[in-house]
Amino acid sequence: MYQSTFMGLNTALRGVLAQQVALDTTGHNISNLSTEGYTRQRAEMTASAPWSNPSAFTQTTPGQIGTGVEVLRIERLRDQFIDQNARGQFGRQADAQATVEQLHQVEAALQEPGDTGLSKLFANFWSSMDAVASNADNDSARQAFANATSALAQGFRQVSTDLGNVAMQSDLRLNQTVTDVNGITQRIAALNTEIHRAIDHSQQPNDLLDERDKLMDDLSKLVNYTSTENAFGEVTITFGSAAPIALVDPTVAPGSTAITRADLDTAFGNGDLTSGRAHADEQLWDPTTGTIPGYIGKLDALVADFVSGVNTAHAAGFDLNGNPGGNIFNPAGTTAATISLDPANNIVTNPRLVAAASSWTGTGEPGNGTNLKTVLDTVRPGGNAALGGQTWDSFYKSTVTTIGADAQTAESTLTNADVLSDMAKSRRDQVSGVSMDEEMSNMLRFQHAYNASARVLTTMDELLDTLINRMGRVGL
Amino acid sequence: MAIRITQNAMANGFNTDVQSIYSKLAKSQQQVADGRRITKPSDDPFGTGQVLGFDAQLADTKRYQANTSESISMLDAQDAALDSVTSAMQQIYSKAVQGGSDSNNATDRNAIATEILQLKEVVRQAMNSKHGDTYLFGGTASSTPPFPGPGNAYAGSANTISRRVGDNQSVQVNVAGDTVLGPTPTSTLDVIDQLVTDLQANNGTNVRASLGSIQAQTNMALNVRTQLGATSARLQVTSTRLDLTEERLISARTDVADVDSAEAFMKFSQQQTMYQAALASGTQMLKTSILDFL
Incomplete structure (x- = not known):
């Protein structure tokens, strides 16, 4: 044969x-x-x-x-191990990126060091107060002091509003993140079904797998997750370990695994949310532990102490009409958002109400500026228990330094994350790139x-x- | 197996490198252009704290400088006023010497008394002189004349005015009117009144006897002038010291906040060279592939 x-x-x-x-x-x-x-x-x-x-x-x-x-x-x-590693890096990189962007906005709101920041307004406040102390009977010096005081209050309110806006952006972006996560997981669920079908027919659905891997990369930039693949090529994606939430689950109908904003907040609270853009925003925004509300809280503490301190010292003196001094600041406005001049004793509309004199004897002492002089000599340089013993000036200075240091740390974290994420990409390209x-x-x-x-x-x-x-x- | 490097990896790497060099270049360019090393706190958190501290001290120093020069001009104004007081007193003294001589009759002494009354008004006016809107010798009661008349009583305040010329450093810049003229009823004005009364009473003995107290009152004013002069001299020194402090603060601030322009420009040139090298090598590399040789 x-x-x-x-x-x-x-x-x-x-x-x-x-x-x-x-x-x-x-x-x-x-x-x-x-x-x-x-x-x-x-x-x-x-x-x-x-x-x-x-x-x-x-x-x-x-x-x-x-x-x-x-x-x-x-x-x-394709190498699944490299993918997993790369996604971890993408998450950290997105986290650092979002943090740096927001902290740069915080710095922009402070405008320090510069001619428009609060430190300049503080300096103007003190030096125009000294001008009144030195020329207590001079109406224009009093007016200048009143205007500087009003500008300082407005500066605090502006910074507080600007910081609040940055925190609000993070808050709003978290809602956007929820929408993005749900959009991505829905598409992954749909791809799961198609991939399963192709594998049932002994086909190798390469391009569908690529599309799904790309979506999983995108998802890793939003939240951290773990994924497993079954014999039919379907992935299960789970978010968190303390209270796991299924993002993609082939055993349930597509679309029934959508998460809510409350899920993200809870996950952040119990430590399940550890990277991605969502983590950065939760960390910045959270009203109790958030970074930005923390900065606002520092300014609030400063304002509360400053308002009551200045008011008390001012009330010890006598105004140009010989009456005992009233409040400079509204005693009810004890946060950076609410500090304002006392409407009952408005020194801008009537600068004669500035209580510069330490006494008012005889026919009157319009040239007496000793009360304000005492404020400058003893109250201003005095430490405040509510501010950890710091003076008002130095407390503000250290707040700015803290913010700067936080932003600097975030920047170097980002630089690191950039390098690691580039390395992961290039490792993946070594295997999978054309x-x-x-x-x-x-x-x-x-x-x-x-x-x-x-x-x-x-x-x-x-x-x-x-x-x-x-x-x-x-x-x- | 050797590491596979693909065209995409090459291009991505090239993009990342060029981006990173370019952002450094932009930063150096900004530093060369505006000369500031710290534009936001994160550029140097500790340095930012220092700069804020220097700025606050500079603002204080500027205020101290203004206080010092205002004080010097106020002291000068008081000195000028006291100059008229002492010269009027000296004229009164010579009139008194003249009036004390018994060669004068009652009419002569009356005429001298009238002249002395004029000179007394000169003294009073000098003591009521103003600097801007402020009565110089009224203490803190600065908006009413310290010797309003018709009596000789001091209507000003005994409280002093002092100004800050340094941290916790103040200088008293006023003299109360009753320190210059002495307290009633033995003030300079009272002594002059007594002299006028004696002259009008044609009492030569009393007139001669009052010469001593006139001299004593003049010396009192002169002593105050000496004091004011000393204060003024001290303030001149303070002013020089404040100028030096300001210079020191500005230079310290510059050291922290600004760039050394030579160094910044050198860094800029280096980065520019790096940027050009990266572009040149990158574009050369990226445009070649196996296709050129097939």
């Missing part, structure tokens, strides 16, 4: 077809050279099942005869293999031609 006369034709044909598939895959890779999230694919070829002589006892032909090549599958070159040089040299290889297979086919054709057309023609 001998092999079929046409066997060589089939072998060559398999070669042509397999190289064709390999060339198509190369073309697909090259086309997606700059597609984000694309994973390079490779046609896995293997020698097809050899043909054995079915004879049981004679060795009329040598061993097994090769039948050519076949494409086993189109492989996707290299044009590689694809082109592969293309040459496949092209030559294709040509050679085609040549084998032609040769087989010539053999058949000899066999059919030239043989048995003796005497013709």
Whole structure:
């Protein structure tokens, strides 16, 4: 028994077809050279099942005869471990990025050091107070002091509003994050279904897997999560460990795993939320433990102590009408958002109400500025128990320094996270990225293999031609 | 297996590097252009604290400088007023010497008395002189004349005015009118009145006897002038010291807050070179591929 006369034709044909598939895959890779999230694919070829002589006892032909090549599958070159690591880095990077952006806005609100910040307004307040202490009977010095006082109060209110706005942005962005997370998880759930279907049909859904991996990358920038993949290629994504929340669950209907803002807040509270943009915003915004409300709280503490301290000292004196001094600041406005001049004793509309004099004897002492002088000499440089023993000036200064140090730390965290996330990306690219040089040299290889297979086919054709057309023609 | 480097990895790496160099370049450019090293607290948190401290001290120092120069001009105004007082007193003294001589008859002494009364008004007016809107010798009762007349009583306040010329450092810049003229009923004005009465009574003995007390009252005013002069001299020293303090603060602030322009420019040039090198090598590298050789 001998092999079929046409066997060589089939072998060559398999070669042509397999190289064709390999060339198509190369073309697909090259086309997606700059597609984000694309994973390079490779046609896995293997020698097809050899043909054995079915004879049981004679060795009329040598061993097994090769039948050519076949494409086993189109492989996707991806490393799950690298993906997991990269997603962790993306989360930390997004976290640091959001923190830095917001803290830069906090710094912009402070406008320090500069001519428009609170420290300048404080300096103006004190030096115009000194001008009144030195020229107590001078109405324009009093007016200048009243205006500086009003500007200081307004400066506090402005900074408080601006800081509040930054915190509010984080608050609003958390709502946006919830929407984004739900959008992404819904698409992942839909892809799960499609991937399951393809795998049921023994297909390798490479491009769907790429799309899902890309979505999972995006999700890692919002919240931290863990994922597992089952035998049907479906992923289960879970968020948190103390009180786990399913983000994607193939066992339930798509869309039934949507999270709410309350879920995020709870997860932050019990320590489940550890990275991603959501973590940054929760950390900045949270009204009790948040960074920005903390800064506002420091300003509030300063204002409360400053308002009562200045009012008490001021009330010890006498105004230009000889009456005992009233309040400068509204005693009810003890936060940075509410500090204002006392409407019952408005020194801007009537600067004569500034109680500069320490006494008012005889026909009056309009030139007496000793009360304000005492404020400058003893009250201003005095430590305040409510502020940890610091003076008003130094408490504000250390608040600015704290904010600066926080922003600086966040910046260096971001620089680190950038480097690590770039490294993760480049590690992933080493495995999954398309290299044009590689694809082109592969293309040459496949092209030559294709040509050679085609040549084998032609040769087989010539053999058949000899066999059919030239043989048995003796005497013709 | 060697590490696979793909075109995308190369391009991404190139973009990241160029971005990072470019942002450093932008920062150096900004520093060269506006000269500030600290534009926000995170540039140098500790330095920001220092700068805020220097700024507060500078504002205080400027206020102290203003207080010092205002005080000096106030002291000068008092000195000028007291100059008229002492010169009037000296004229009164010579009139008194003249009136004490018994060669004068009652009419002569009456005429001298009238002249002395004029000089007394000169003294009173000098003591009521103002600096701006402030009566100089009324103490803290600065908006009413200290010697309003018709009597000789001091209507001002005994409370002093002092100004801050340094942290916890004050200088008294006024002299109460009754310190210059002495308290009633033995004030300079009372002594002059007594002299006028004696002259009008044609009492040469009493007139001669009052010369001593006139001299004593003049010396009292002179002593005050000496005191004011000493205070003024002290304030001149303070003013010089404050100027030096200001200079020191400005230079200390500059050291912390501003860039050394030579160093900044050198850094800028270095980064510019790096930027150009990155661009040149990157574009050379990225535009070559195996396609050029196939």
